[in-house]
Amino acid sequence: MCDQTFLAITFGPCDNCSQNKPLMNIYLKNEPINYCSLCVELMACQGLAKGETIHTLKAESETLKGKLEEERAKLHDVELHQVAEKIEALGQFVMKTRRTLKGHGNKVLCMDWCRDKRRIVSSSQDGKVIVWDAYTTNKEHAVTMPCTWVMACAYAPSGCAVACGGLDNKCSVYPLSLDKNENLAAKKKSVAMHTNYLSSCSFTNSDMQILTSSGDGTCALWDVESGQLLQSFHGHSADVLSLNLAPSETGNTFVSGGCDKKANVWDMRSGQNVQSFETHESDINSVKYYPSGDAFATGSDDATCRLYDLRADREVAIYSKESIIFGASSVDFSLSGRLLFAGYNDYTINVWDVLKGTRVAILFGHENRVSTVRVSPDGTAFCSGSWDNTLRIWA
Amino acid sequence: MSSNSNLTTMKRTVEQLKLEASVDRIKVSQAAADLQQYCLQNASKDALLVGVPAASNPFREPRSCALL
Numbered sequence: 001m002c003d004q005t006f007l008a009i010t011f012g013p014c015d016n017c018s019q020n021k022p023l024m025n026i027y028l029k030n031e032p033i034n035y036c037s038l039c040v041e042l043m044a045c046q047g048l049a050k051g052e053t054i055h056t057l058k059a060e061s062e063t064l065k066g067k068l069e070e071e072r073a074k075l076h077d078v079e080l081h082q083v084a085e086k087i088e089a090l091g092q093f094v095m096k097t098r099r100t101l102k103g104h105g106n107k108v109l110c111m112d113w114c115r116d117k118r119r120i121v122s123s124s125q126d127g128k129v130i131v132w133d134a135y136t137t138n139k140e141h142a143v144t145m146p147c148t149w150v151m152a153c154a155y156a157p158s159g160c161a162v163a164c165g166g167l168d169n170k171c172s173v174y175p176l177s178l179d180k181n182e183n184l185a186a187k188k189k190s191v192a193m194h195t196n197y198l199s200s201c202s203f204t205n206s207d208m209q210i211l212t213s214s215g216d217g218t219c220a221l222w223d224v225e226s227g228q229l230l231q232s233f234h235g236h237s238a239d240v241l242s243l244n245l246a247p248s249e250t251g252n253t254f255v256s257g258g259c260d261k262k263a264n265v266w267d268m269r270s271g272q273n274v275q276s277f278e279t280h281e282s283d284i285n286s287v288k289y290y291p292s293g294d295a296f297a298t299g300s301d302d303a304t305c306r307l308y309d310l311r312a313d314r315e316v317a318i319y320s321k322e323s324i325i326f327g328a329s330s331v332d333f334s335l336s337g338r339l340l341f342a343g344y345n346d347y348t349i350n351v352w353d354v355l356k357g358t359r360v361a362i363l364f365g366h367e368n369r370v371s372t373v374r375v376s377p378d379g380t381a382f383c384s385g386s387w388d389n390t391l392r393i394w395a
Numbered sequence: 396m397s398s399n400s401n402l403t404t405m406k407r408t409v410e411q412l413k414l415e416a417s418v419d420r421i422k423v424s425q426a427a428a429d430l431q432q433y434c435l436q437n438a439s440k441d442a443l444l445v446g447v448p449a450a451s452n453p454f455r456e457p458r459s460c461a462l463l
Contacts, residue, residue, distance in 0.1 A: 045406040057405040064412035075422045083427040087435065095443070098454040118453070135453055235411070276415060292433040294426070312426035313418055336437035337430070338444050355431055380442040381454045395443070395454040 011193055014039055022193055022220075022229045037218075037232035041271075072314045080307070080316045084355035090338070093351060093361040098381065099393040101132050103139055108385035109166070110200075110372050114155045117378045121162045122391055123150035129164045131176065134376075134383070134393055143174055143184045152201040152212075163191070163210055165198035171212050173224055192222045199241045204268075205248055211268075213240040219256050221268060233266050235273040242286045247293045255296045257284030263298050263308065277308050279315045286330045290354075291337045297354075299328030305342050307354065319352040321359060330372045335379030343370030343384055349394075365392055 011022050014036035021036035035043070106126035113120055119140070123129045127148045131141040147168035154163045156173075165171035171192035174184050192198070196215035203210055204221075209230065213219045219233040219240055238259035245254045252268040263284055265275040282301035289296045295309045295316070304320035305328050319340060326346035333340055333354070340352040349370055351361040368387035375382040381395035438444055442452065449455040 042403045042407065045403050045410060052406075054402055054405055057402070057409055061405065061409050061412055064409065064416055068412065068416045071416065071420065075420050077422050078424045078427065080423070080427045080430070083424060084431055087431065090444070094446075272414070273411060274414070275418060276411075290430065290433075291437070292430070294433075295430060309423070309426040309430065311421045311429075312423045313420045314423065316423060316427060316430075334441050334443045336434050336441035336444055338434040338438060338441065355434060375443070378442070379440070380447065380452055382443065393454055395452055 019195070021195055022232075024229070037220075037229065038234050041232075041234055075312060076314065080355060081357040084357075087355065089356065089358075090353055090360050095351070095361060095363060095394050097365050097392045098395045099134060099137050101134070101137055101391040101393070102389070103130060103132075104128060104389045104391075106389060107368070107387040108371060108389060108391055109149065109151050110153045111374060111383055111385045111391060112153055112155045112162075113374055113376050113383065114159045115157055115377050116159055117376050117380070119155070119159065120383060120391070121153050121155050121164075122385055123153035123164050123166070124389070125149050129153055129162065129174075131162065132391075134381075141176055141184060143188075145172075149197070152198050154201050154203055154210075156203050156207040157205060158207050161207060163201050163203065165192070165201060165212070167197050169194045169197060169214070171198050171201045171210060171222070173210070189224070189227075191224050191227050192220060193227075194218070194220070196239070199239065200243050202243060202245055202254075204245060211243060211245065211254060213243040213256055213258075215239040217258070219243055219254075219266065231268065231271045233264075233271055233273070235264050235266075235276070236260050236262060241284060244287050244289050244296065246289055247291060251293075255287045255289065257287040257298050257300075259283040261300075263287055263296070265296075265310065275310060275313060277315065279306065280304070282327070285327065288331050288333060291333055291335065297331050297333065297340055299331040299342050301327035303327055303344075305331055305340060305352065307340075317354070317357050319350075319357060319359070324350070329370060330374075332373050332375045332382065334375055334382075341373050341375065341382055343373040343386075345369045347386070347388075349373060349384055363394060366390070 016039040023034040104124040111122040120132045127145045129143045150166040161175045163173045173189045192212045194214035200213045217236045221231040236258040240258040243256040257263045261280045263277045280300045284298045284300045286299040299305045307317040309316045328342045330343040349363040366386040372385040385391045
């Protein structure tokens with residue numbers, strides 16, 4: 001039974017911290033007050049227990065961190081690639097560009113597949129969001145956003161709408177109509193409002209809710225119809241660059257990665273940060289769940305991709321080579337999870353064997369940084385978007 | 396005021412760490428075995444891994460082979 005309390009939204013100065021943010025209207029001793037979501041969370045921690053000072057709390061946090069490391073180390077009995085030694089190595093890969101989608105006037109920043117496996121939405125620095133038919137390379141819809149650097153775009157599960165956002169600090173939903181002459185911009189619906197750029201957005205299992213991540217360090221869950229803030233996720237200490245929802249069978253969690261080098265796993269209903277991983281040496285640009293939902297991969301500016309297992313609560317593999325010195329901007333798994341496709345800032349896409357930890361192929365073709373890589377919903381192809389203004393479909 | 400908020404933030408960090416420390420964990424060998432099993436079970440369905448005949452992949456146009 002879904003127990004969501006809908007709070008009336010407003011956007012304005014918080015009664016506590018005075019910053020302009022989306023507000024939650026709550027009652028304290030029957031008095032209505034407007035607090036931002038961060039202040040609501042902090043309220044629960046106010047007041048000290050007997051004998052607590054900032055020093056005792058600091059000491060306690062250090063011992064807890066030590067204990068956490070100890071617990072994790074105890075279970076580290078073997079490496080993933082050792083377990084995978086007995087399985088067959090993968091053969092030679094023949095993957096070529098099968099389609100090139102040209103039409104953006106500037107860097108392609110983000111793309112997403114439609115569940116029908118043939119349509120793609122892509123967004124670019126020039127403010128344009130284009131919906132393509134990947135089989136024919138035809139452009140089906142084009143929207144011009146009022147801002148440049150549209151860093152996030154997502155296709156709705158029904159295929160009837162797309163969401164996008166970027167430097168405008170908002171996430172807007174555009175319903176797609178079959179009438180080609182219809183002005184899509186007129187039907188635009190502003191859903192999310194952050195206090196810094198929108199870095200990533202994703203619909204949940206329905207068209208009704210959107211999850212967003214922002215440069216303001218938070219992630220948030222919004223109701224599309226009313227634009228209400230349903231849940232807010234605080235825990236990153238810097239910009240959040242990427243998020244990914246767990247595959248539907250495994251429940252209501254999502255993972256986010258940010259400039260604080262941390263990857264956090266969140267419970268969508270409670271807003272709680274349930275697990276946190278901090279082994280990268282630089283910003284995490286991309287996070288993606290393993291198809292079974294038990295692990296996730298990250299791509300980072302430290303030129304490595306890493307695999308973290310949720311049940312073992314630790315990093316279990318690093319995908320790196322001395323010759324790779326440029327950051328990985330985007331990662332995605334193939335359908336079975338055996339292959340990890342990673343797009344790098346050195347214009348290439350590296351394909352890694354997830355279990356053995358080795359690289360199985362390098363794909364050349366883009367003439368500038370690869371900014372986004374996504375495998376199609378049925379796993380028959382993957383699409384990459386680049387700063388060279390094009391998208392390529394590989395199969 | 397600022398020391399109060401530092402305190403609150405610190406307390407929040409401690410609560411968060413307590414939560415993370417109490418998570419149930421399994422051994423890496425077990426987790427790795429499960430990941431491997433998932434891969435192998437689904438390998439046959441993975442078109443990018445095993446390759447599908449050109450005719451059934453909508454992105455690869457079936458061409459007549461010219462053998463030189």
